[in-house]
Amino acid sequence: MSRENGSSGRISPARMRELLRMYLVIGSVNCFAEPLRVVEEALAGGVTLVQFREKGPGALTGDARLALALQLQAACRRAEVPFIINDDVDLALEIGADGVHIGQDDEAADTARSRIGDRLLGVSAHTAEEVRLADRQGADYLGIGPIYPTVSKADAHAVQGPGILRELRGQGIALPMVGIGGITAALAGEVVSAGADGVAVISAVTAMPAGEIRTAVQRIREQVGIR
């Protein structure tokens, strides 16, 4: 990933906030159109960060999963948009991804941090306690949710509503945060108003026919304040 000053080291919070504005999370099982086309259209629409999350019933495994990760990574590289891997630190290191996203039931955040060096580290959190631990363990950003009911994660925690973001900010938490779960263009504005730096979406983009993806991304960008 190219950083604006060309130096190595951890990403700055300011740059992280920019990357979180319009964050696409994608797996083949979520896609109506062919996944590479989905990512290419979403990049053309202006997504700012992409996460490869290949899981759930029917997800690719083994070489097919690796091949898809490489294909999507190449598209993101062409567009100069960072590409991170969900859950699987080994895969991230194998393909030289820009970072990883891990949850409370995945590899420990401090272990992940020590394995990935300065690459991006996102951590899912649901409470102020989890947020503070993630911060100490080296998270660059937090994924907070589900904010609204989601059809894309069968084992999601209870819906938290945008109030969780307001509550965390009210407790002085300054780490970059992205809201996730059930977010659509119509809801994106209130997620950012509640304190998120951006929105992470699956179905609002991946469930669209290919010809509607660019516009779907552009609509969400407008709602989070990117023109």
Ligand SMILES: Cc1ncc(COP(=O)(O)OP(=O)(O)O)c(N)n1
């Ligand atoms: C940006 C972002 N936030 C939260 C999650 C959820 O991570 P996790 O709780 O580990 O659940 P899975 O996605 O692994 O099923 C995420 N992936 N991305």
Ligand SMILES: Cc1ncsc1CCOP(=O)(O)O
């Ligand atoms: C991965 C994840 N983590 C919390 S909710 C969720 C699913 C988000 O998908 P969608 O945007 O389709 O609700």
Ligand SMILES: [Mg+2]
């Ligand atoms: Mg996970």
